[in-house]
Amino acid sequence: xxxxxxxxxxxxxLAKVGIGTVSRVLxxxxxxxxxxxxxxxxxxxxxGYSPNPHARRVAGGRSYTVSLILPVISTEFYNRLLEGIEQxxxxxxYEIALFxxxxxxxxxxYLESRSLAYQTDGLLVASQGLAHxxxxxxxxxxRPVVLVDAHSTRYDSAYVDNYLGxxxxxxxxxxxxxxxxxxxxxxxxxxxxxxxxGQERVAGFRDGLEQAGRKLPKAHVFKSRFSAExxxxxxxHFMRQSKPPYNIFAGADLLAxxxxxxxxxxxxxVGEEVRLxxxxxxxxxxxxxxxxxxxxxxxxxxxAARLLLDRIRGYKGSPRARRFEPTLIIRQSTQPC
Amino acid sequence: xxxxxxxxxxxxxLAKVGIGTVSRVLxxxxxxxxxxxxxxxxxxxxxGYSPNPHARRVAGGRSYTVSLILPVISTEFYNRLLEGIEQxxxxxxYEIALFxxxxxxxxxxYLESRSLAYQTDGLLVASQGLAHxxxxxxxxxxRPVVLVDAHSTRYDSAYVDNYLGxxxxxxxxxxxxxxxxxxxxxxxxxxxxxxxxGQERVAGFRDGLEQAGRKLPKAHVFKSRFSAExxxxxxxHFMRQSKPPYNIFAGADLLAxxxxxxxxxxxxxVGEEVRLxxxxxxxxxxxxxxxxxxxxxxxxxxxAARLLLDRIRGYKGSPRARRFEPTLIIRQSTQPC
DNA sequence: TGGCTTTAAGAAAGGGCTTCCACGCAGAAG
DNA sequence: CTTCTGCGTGGAAGCCCTTTCTTAAAGCCA
Numbered sequence: 001x002x003x004x005x006x007x008x009x010x011x012x013x014l015a016k017v018g019i020g021t022v023s024r025v026l027x028x029x030x031x032x033x034x035x036x037x038x039x040x041x042x043x044x045x046x047x048g049y050s051p052n053p054h055a056r057r058v059a060g061g062r063s064y065t066v067s068l069i070l071p072v073i074s075t076e077f078y079n080r081l082l083e084g085i086e087q088x089x090x091x092x093x094y095e096i097a098l099f100x101x102x103x104x105x106x107x108x109x110y111l112e113s114r115s116l117a118y119q120t121d122g123l124l125v126a127s128q129g130l131a132h133x134x135x136x137x138x139x140x141x142x143r144p145v146v147l148v149d150a151h152s153t154r155y156d157s158a159y160v161d162n163y164l165g166x167x168x169x170x171x172x173x174x175x176x177x178x179x180x181x182x183x184x185x186x187x188x189x190x191x192x193x194x195x196x197x198g199q200e201r202v203a204g205f206r207d208g209l210e211q212a213g214r215k216l217p218k219a220h221v222f223k224s225r226f227s228a229e230x231x232x233x234x235x236x237h238f239m240r241q242s243k244p245p246y247n248i249f250a251g252a253d254l255l256a257x258x259x260x261x262x263x264x265x266x267x268x269x270v271g272e273e274v275r276l277x278x279x280x281x282x283x284x285x286x287x288x289x290x291x292x293x294x295x296x297x298x299x300x301x302x303x304a305a306r307l308l309l310d311r312i313r314g315y316k317g318s319p320r321a322r323r324f325e326p327t328l329i330i331r332q333s334t335q336p337c
Numbered sequence: 338x339x340x341x342x343x344x345x346x347x348x349x350x351l352a353k354v355g356i357g358t359v360s361r362v363l364x365x366x367x368x369x370x371x372x373x374x375x376x377x378x379x380x381x382x383x384x385g386y387s388p389n390p391h392a393r394r395v396a397g398g399r400s401y402t403v404s405l406i407l408p409v410i411s412t413e414f415y416n417r418l419l420e421g422i423e424q425x426x427x428x429x430x431y432e433i434a435l436f437x438x439x440x441x442x443x444x445x446x447y448l449e450s451r452s453l454a455y456q457t458d459g460l461l462v463a464s465q466g467l468a469h470x471x472x473x474x475x476x477x478x479x480r481p482v483v484l485v486d487a488h489s490t491r492y493d494s495a496y497v498d499n500y501l502g503x504x505x506x507x508x509x510x511x512x513x514x515x516x517x518x519x520x521x522x523x524x525x526x527x528x529x530x531x532x533x534x535g536q537e538r539v540a541g542f543r544d545g546l547e548q549a550g551r552k553l554p555k556a557h558v559f560k561s562r563f564s565a566e567x568x569x570x571x572x573x574h575f576m577r578q579s580k581p582p583y584n585i586f587a588g589a590d591l592l593a594x595x596x597x598x599x600x601x602x603x604x605x606x607v608g609e610e611v612r613l614x615x616x617x618x619x620x621x622x623x624x625x626x627x628x629x630x631x632x633x634x635x636x637x638x639x640x641a642a643r644l645l646l647d648r649i650r651g652y653k654g655s656p657r658a659r660r661f662e663p664t665l666i667i668r669q670s671t672q673p674c
Numbered sequence: 675t676g677g678c679t680t681t682a683a684g685a686a687a688g689g690g691c692t693t694c695c696a697c698g699c700a701g702a703a704g
Numbered sequence: 705c706t707t708c709t710g711c712g713t714g715g716a717a718g719c720c721c722t723t724t725c726t727t728a729a730a731g732c733c734a
Contacts, residue, residue: 007690018714023692031712053456054400055690057391058719062692072437075409079439100409100437102416119390229566229595258566344720355684360722368682392720395689399722 006047015043026051053095063120065095066308069110070126071189072100076254076282077297081126081148084301092309094121101127104189108133122308124148125155128195144311148304151321156311158304158322162197165293165326166204167211169249169277172291172328174212176275178245181220182206183234183255188225198223198251201279205249224255231258232265235274239266244273253278253285253292260288260333271336281329289332296324343384352380363388390432400457402432403645406447407463408526409437413591413619414634418463418485421638429646431458438464441526445470459645461485462492465532481648485641488658493648495641495659499534502630502663503541504548506586506614509628509665511549513612515582518557519543520571520592525562535560535588538616542586561592568595569602572611576603581610590615590622590629597625597670608673618666626669633661 008026012019017040024032025040032040043049057063066089070078082096089096097120101107107130122144130150137154139145147157173180182205185198206216222237224230231250235258238246246268250256256278263274270276270289278285281294303322345363349356354377361369362377369377380386394400403426407415419433426433434457438444460482474491476482484494510517519542522535543553559574561567568587572595575583583605587593593615600611607613607626615622618631640659 009690012714019691020693020714020716021712024713027692033712036712052395052690054391054394055719056692058389058395058689058721059691059693061719063391072409072412075439079443082439082443098435098437100435102412102419106416106419225565227564227566228562229564229570233566233569346720356721357685357723358683361683364722370682373682389720392689393722395691395719396721396723398689 005052006049008049008051011040011043011047011049014047015040062312064093065097065120066122066124066305066312067097067099067120068124068126069099069101069107069130072102077280078126080282080297081301084298085124085148085305086301087298088302088305088309094309101189104133121312122146124304124308125150128197144308146304146308146311148301152319154319156304156307156320158300158307158324160295160297160300160324160326162200163204165279165295166201166206166249167208168204168293168326168328169201169279170205170208170212170214172330172334173247173249173275173277174209174214176245176247176334178247178275179220179242180205180209180214180216180247180249181222181234181238182216182249183231183251183259184221184223185226185230185251185255186223201251202249226252226254228254228258228261231255231260232262233258235259235262235266235268244268245275246273247275248277250276250278253280253282253290256285256290256292256333257288260290271332271334274333276333278333279326281327285329286331291331291334292329293326294329295326300324342389343386345386345388348377348380348384348386351384352377399649401430402434402457403459403461403642403649404434404436404457405461405463406436406438406444409439414617414632415463417619417634418638421635422461422485422642423638424635425639425642425646431646438526441470458649459483461641461645462487465534481645483641483645483648485638489656491656493641493644493657493659495637495644495661497632497634497637497661497663499537500541502616502632503538503543503586504545505541505630505663505665506538506616507542507545507549507551509667509671510584510586510612510614511546511551513582513584513671515584515612516557516579517546517551517553517584517586518559518571518575519553519586520568520588520596521558521560522563522567522588522592523560538588539586563589563591565591565595565598568592568597569599570595572596572599572603572605581605582612583610584612585614587613587615590617590619590627593622593627593629593670594625597627608669608671611670613670615670616663618664622666623668628668628671629666630663631666632663637661 008019008022012022015022017036021032021036022040025037053064068085086096099110123139123141124146126148128150145155147155149159151157151159182202184202202221209216219241222234224234234255238248248259250259256276259274259276260270263270268274276290278290278292281292285292307320345356345359349359352359354373358369358373359377362374390401405422423433436447459480460476460478462482463485465487482492484492486496488494488496519539521539539558546553556578559571561571571592575585585596587596593613596611596613597607600607605611613627615627615629618629622629644657644659
C-alpha cells in the first residue's frame with residue numbers, strides 16, 4: 001500500500017504554526033519571519049512533504065503548469081530547448097506538460113478541444129506557422145501564448161535569425177576556393193506547418209554568396225529530409241556534379257554528420273577537399289571537429305519561458321519579439337590545423 | 338477576461354437536482370433514473386459544462402490520468418500506438434500525459450524524481466529494456482505499470498512478436514530466385530535502451546531462410562539508422578555487392594520507402610529486379626504498392642490500455658503477457674500484377 | 675392494507691490547498 | 705500612559721468536486 005502523503009496540516013503541526021503560514025512559505029509570501037520560514041522548511045523536509053498540485057490548482061485557480069506544444073522531429077534541438085525552458089520554469093516551481101505533435105490530426109485535437117493543453121496557465125508553442133492551421137490564426141484560449149523558435153505579430157516570440165545565419169555561413173565559406181553547395185532540410189510535416197527554417201538558411205546563404213561575388217546554382221542545393229543519411233546522399237550528389245574542393249553549408253549539424261561519414265567513406269579529406277559548415281552548435285560537433293553556426297537554443301527557450309511567466313503574472317503590453325543571433329564556431333572542418 | 342467556467346452547482350440548479358446527482362451522472366453511477374440523467378446531460382450541454390479535472394483529482398483521490406513514456410523515434414509507429422491507447426482510455430474518461438524520451442538523462446529525471454510522471458494513476462511504458470536503466474529493474478512507484486511494445490516478467494505487457502515477423506518475411510521471400518538481403522535498424526538511443534527490435538526481426542529472417550535452404554550472409558545485412566535515406570544507402574550498398582534480382586527485407590516501412598526511392602532513381606523495376614518487403618503496415622504502403630508485415634499497432638495499444646485500467650481498478654493477478662502477431666500483406670513490390 | 679425492502683436523490687462531509695479576515699503585540703506617535 | 709499603525713500569524717471560508725449518510729418515495733409480499 002502506498003503510504004499516504006503528508007499534508008499541509010501535518011507540516012503545520014510539526015512546525016508549530018498554522019496552515020496559513022505553511023501555505024505562505026510554499027508561495028514565497030514575503031510576510032513570514034525568516035525564523036518561522038526556516039522552521040516550516042525544516043518540517044517539510046523532515047516529513048518529505050511536497051504539495052499536492054491538484055489541490056493547489058483547485059484552491060488557487062492557477063495550475064502552476066504550462067503546456068509546451070512541439071514537433072517530434074530534430075530531437076536534439078528540442079531537447080536543448082526544453083532544457084532552457086525548464087530551467088526558468090522550475091525555479092518558479094512551474095511544471096511543463098508536453099504535447100508532441102505526431103501528426104496534423106493530433107495537433108488539431110490538441111487545439112480544438114478543451115484538451116489538457118488548455119487546462120494550464122499558459123501555452124508555449126515551438127513550431128513555425130502552427131497558427132496557420134487555426135481559424136483566425138489565433139489559439140482558442142484566453143490564456144497567454146508565447147511562440148518559441150517562431151515569429152508572429154500576434155503573440156510574444158523568441159526566435160533565431162535563420163536568414164542571418166545563412167549570410168554568416170556565406171561570409172565564412174566565400175573565402176575558400178572551389179564551388180559552393182548547400183543542403184536544405186525539408187520534412188513533410190514542414191509543409192503542413194509552413195516551416196521555412198530550411199529555406200531561410202539557404203536563402204541567406206545564397207544572398208551572402210552573391211554579395212561576395214560567388215554563386216550558388218540551383219543544382220548545388222540538395223533537398224533532404226532531416227537525417228544523417230540525407231547528408232551522405234547529398235555529398236554523393238555533389239560529387240557527381242563537380243570535383244573537389246567542395247564548400248558545403250549543411251543547414252543542420254545532423255546533415256553535416258552524414259557528410260562527414262560519407263567523406264570518410266569516399267576518402268575525401270575534410271577541411272581540404274570538403275569544407276563543411278553545420279548549423280545548430282550541438283555539443284558533439286566539437287569532438288567531430290565540425291565548424292558550425294551555434295544557435296543559443298537554451299537561451300531562446302529560457303527567454304520564451306520568461307515572456308510567458310510575465311504574461312501569466314498579468315503583463316498586458318503588446319507582443320514582444322526577442323531575436324537571437326547564431327555564433328560562428330570555426331573548427332577543423334573549415335580550417336585544418 | 339475569461340468567462341468563468343460553469344460549475345457543478347449551476348448544472349444542478351438548471352437541472353433541478355442536487356449536486357450529488359450531477360456527480361453521479363458524471364461518473365456513470367448506475368442509480369440515476371434515465372429520465373433524470375437526460376435532464377442533467379441537457380443542462381450540461383446547454384451550459385457548456387465540463388468538469389474541472391483538478392477538483393476531481395482532489396476529491397476522488399484518483400487523477401483520471403495515465404502517463405505514457407515513449408521514445409521520440411519512429412513517429413508513425415507511436416502515433417498509431419497512441420491512437421489505440423487513447424481510444425480505450427478516452428472511453429473511460431481518462432487523459433494521457435505524455436513523457437517523450439529525448440535523452441537518457443531526461444528519462445532519468447522522469448523516473449527518479451517524484452515527477453509528474455508519477456502523479457498519475459498508472460504508467461504505460463512504450464520502450465524496450467527501459468527497466469534496465471532502473472535500480473532493481475523496477476519503476477519507483479506503487480502505481481500499476483504496463484509495458485507496451487516490450488516484454489518483461491515483472492509487469493503486464495503487450496507486444497508484437499518481431500522474431501516471428503522475421504520468419505514470416507523469410508517464408509514469403511524464400512520462394513523467389515536471387516540473393517536475399519536485410520536492413521537492420523539501429524539507433525544510438527537503442528543501445529542505451531537495449532532495444533533489440535531490429536535484431537529480432539533480422540534474426541527471425543535469417544533463421545527462416547536457413548530453414549528454407551536459403552542463406553543470409555553477414556554482408557547482406559545493412560545496418561542503418563531509422564530513416565528513408567538509410568534505405569537508399571542500403572540499396573546502393575547491395576548493388577555494389579551483387580546483381581539483380583534482390584530480395585530485400587527492409588525491417589521497417591520507412592526503410593523500405595528509401596529502397597523504393599533509390600530503385601526508381603537507379604531504374605530498377607520493383608517487383609522484378611527488386612523484391613521488397615516492409616514491416617509495420619503503415620497506411621501509405623498501400624498507395625506505394627509495398628508488401629509489408631502489418632503490425633496490429635492500435636490493437637496492441639488498446640490492449641495495453643485495458644491491462645492498465647484493470648490494474649488501476651484493483652486487479653492483483655500475476656503479470657500478464659499479450660503477444661500479437663504480424664500479418665503478411667502482399668502487394669506489387671513482391672508480386673507484380 | 676400494513677410492514678417490509680429496495681431505489682433514487684438531496685444534504686453534508688470531506689479532500690488539500692489558497693486567501694482573507696481578524697487578532698495580538700510590537701513600536702511610533704500624541 | 706494612551707492611541708494608532710502595521711507586521712506576523714492563526715484559522716475560517718472557499719475552490720469544485722466525490723462519496724457517504726440519510727431520507728423520501730416506490731415497489732413487494734402476505
